[in-house]
Amino acid sequence: MIAGAHSSLMSLSRPTHSTLLDDDSRVWLERLRGDGAERDRAHAQLHELVLGAARFEVRRRGRGLRPSDLDDLARQSADDALMAILAKLDEFRGDSRFTTWAYKFALLEAGVRVRRRAWQGREVVLEPESWPSFADDRPSVESGAEAAELLSALKRAVDEVLTPHQRSVFTALALNEVPIDVLSERMDTTRGALYKTLHDARTKLRAELVAAGHMEEVSS
Secondary structure, three states: OHHHHHHHHHHHHOOOHHHHOOHHHHHHHHHHOOOHHHHHHHHHHHHHHHHHHHHHHHHHHOOOOOHHHHHHHHHHHHHHHHHHHHHOHHHOOOOOOHHHHHHHHHHHHHHHHHHHHHOOOOOOOOOOOOOOOOOOOOOOHHHHHHHHHHHHHHHHHHHHOOOHHHHHHHHHHHHOOOOHHHHHHHOOOOHHHHHHHHHHHHHHHHHHHHHOOOOOOOOO
16 A cells, blocks of 8 residues: 555656646647637648748758749648648657657658659669679779679679568669658558668678678677
């Protein structure tokens, strides 16, 4: 009984997330979770805030695009950001101001939109367009031979060790530098699934190169 009372007192003395929120953030959450016209006004004001952040990021990243395209991308980004924010309100923990937290959604969505627009109409190549060079600025004969041997072993491992899907994902992301959000859209999958596939592919390749004596095993 004493232990239970002590536990209750400790839980009451512990600061909750709500008590850590600054006044402005607390007001935002209350309004966004409210009802009726006040909630609608809060949604509209939040949309204007994230639209400003999205416009900034789209202009920064979208050099060369037409002004009408920039505005369209910014509005699409703000719409998606607002939906994401409202869906994740319960995840806000007050580590920063609410508006700072919300801006991050707009910047992320804007970056994704601009990258997708840049790749619109471009083919996503799933075969190596070029293999990286491991040569030093002043390569010796010995280091050049080692680099060529490592590159040959890596090519062989990609062909023989990886599954077809892992090979396609590794080639697109690691070799051809396709943005992951573009690849996820083209392959009709999620970013998380692609990250997992890329991680598994790299793990397999490293193990193969270590077993062949081309790399040293990294101790955990």
